[in-house]
Amino acid sequence: MAEILVLIDHADGEVKKVSFELLTLARSLGEAAAVWIGPGYEAAADKIAEYGPAKVYVAADAELTGYVVAPKVEVLQQLAAGAGAVLVAATGEGKEIAGRLAVRLDSGVLTDVVGVTPDLVAEHSVFGGSVIAHAKVTKGTPVIAVRPNAIALEAAPGSPAVEQVSVALSDAAKGAKITDRVVQEKGERPDLTEASIVVSGGRGVGGAENFKVIEGLADSLGAAVGASRAATDAGWYPHQFQVGQTGKTVSPQLYVAAGISGAIQHRAGMQTSKTIVAVNKDPEAPIFELVDFGVVGDLFQVVPQLTEEITKRK
Numbered sequence: 034m035a036e037i038l039v040l041i042d043h044a045d046g047e048v049k050k051v052s053f054e055l056l057t058l059a060r061s062l063g064e065a066a067a068v069w070i071g072p073g074y075e076a077a078a079d080k081i082a083e084y085g086p087a088k089v090y091v092a093a094d095a096e097l098t099g100y101v102v103a104p105k106v107e108v109l110q111q112l113a114a115g116a117g118a119v120l121v122a123a124t125g126e127g128k129e130i131a132g133r134l135a136v137r138l139d140s141g142v143l144t145d146v147v148g149v150t151p152d153l154v155a156e157h158s159v160f161g162g163s164v165i166a167h168a169k170v171t172k173g174t175p176v177i178a179v180r181p182n183a184i185a186l187e188a189a190p191g192s193p194a195v196e197q198v199s200v201a202l203s204d205a206a207k208g209a210k211i212t213d214r215v216v217q218e219k220g221e222r223p224d225l226t227e228a229s230i231v232v233s234g235g236r237g238v239g240g241a242e243n244f245k246v247i248e249g250l251a252d253s254l255g256a257a258v259g260a261s262r263a264a265t266d267a268g269w270y271p272h273q274f275q276v277g278q279t280g281k282t283v284s285p286q287l288y289v290a291a292g293i294s295g296a297i298q299h300r301a302g303m304q305t306s307k308t309i310v311a312v313n314k315d316p317e318a319p320i321f322e323l324v325d326f327g328v329v330g331d332l333f334q335v336v337p338q339l340t341e342e343i344t345k346r347k
């Protein structure tokens with residue numbers, strides 16, 4: 034069985050949930066092998082073993098995480114010879130790694146993937162999410178960037194073999210050094226790109242203060258809060274929470290859009306969500322074209338009632 038390499042996405046000692054989703058997927062495609070880059074593997078070893086990789090490659094040298102993406106590409110390039118595929122998270126960094134790696138391997142890359150069949154046909158979202166395409170890399174080792182929340186987690190506890198890897202970085206890989214890291218305030222809510230429920234507000238929310246209504250529903254559901262660009266550009270909510278083409282891509286189990294019209298650039302970031310609910314007072318709003326459940330009404334009446342009902346049932 035060919036080895037399916039999974040780049041483990043981790044930061045500040047925390048392994049991102051998408052890494053476990055990728056390991057789950059890798060097991061259905063071949064022999065899953067995790068790739069850990071940077072220090073700190075020992076603290077994460079048990080959690081990684083729960084998702085059943087047969088092997089873990091550990092490139093522990095701290096220098097590897099001191100530069101922007103290129104060293105990670107060199108580690109993966111070294112390991113990828115003969116692998117069946119390389120899976121990375123379809124995050125900003127993951128997609129950059131995927132593209133660079135595919136060039137190095139002289140193979141092909143598929144990004145924004147939401148599913149992969151055992152013969153490595155990927156279902157992915159293209160042209161800003163307006164088309165779902167099936168595609169397969171036809172040359173070399175496929176590099177596949179999979180969206181967080183696209184794969185249902187399935188544990189398969191095991192005891193992977195651990196192999197230490199050393200990589201002599203090229204000068205080119207040291208081209209962009211990380212000089213400082215500022216950890217953004219995370220708060221109590223789940224990470225937007227990893228959350229299984231996201232509640233977003235748009236221009237219809239009408240002001241920064243009113244975002245409390247959106248946060249109230251989000252908190253009753255244990256959800257992350259998102260916002261349209263109209264809301265972030267107006268300064269009502271921080272830009273880091275913008276969903277869409279120029280913001281974050283999310284693919285939760287449930288996406289609630291309140292006071293959002295459903296512009297193509299917003300859809301690009303959320304339309305692969307499993308279930309989409311919209312609250313909008315305009316029955317002609319384009320968001321209603323893609324929802325599973327739509328409520329035509331004033332969000333200031335509908336959302337608080339929803340929050341109250343959910344809170345009551347908990």
Ligand code: FAD
Nearest residue numbers: 235236237261262263277278279280292294298299314332
């Ligand atoms: P609007 O389009 O103004 O819609 C507001 C909606 O709220 C309306 O449908 C209205 O009926 C409804 N409403 C008003 N009051 C209420 C109420 N009380 N109750 C219920 N409903 C109410 N946008 C993004 O979101 N993300 C991006 O990443 C992004 N990137 C872009 C990149 C480019 C290059 C460009 C050109 C645009 C981008 N945009 C992006 C902007 C996008 O085109 C839209 O302008 C934006 O998404 C609109 O946000 P909105 O739906 O909140 O506002």
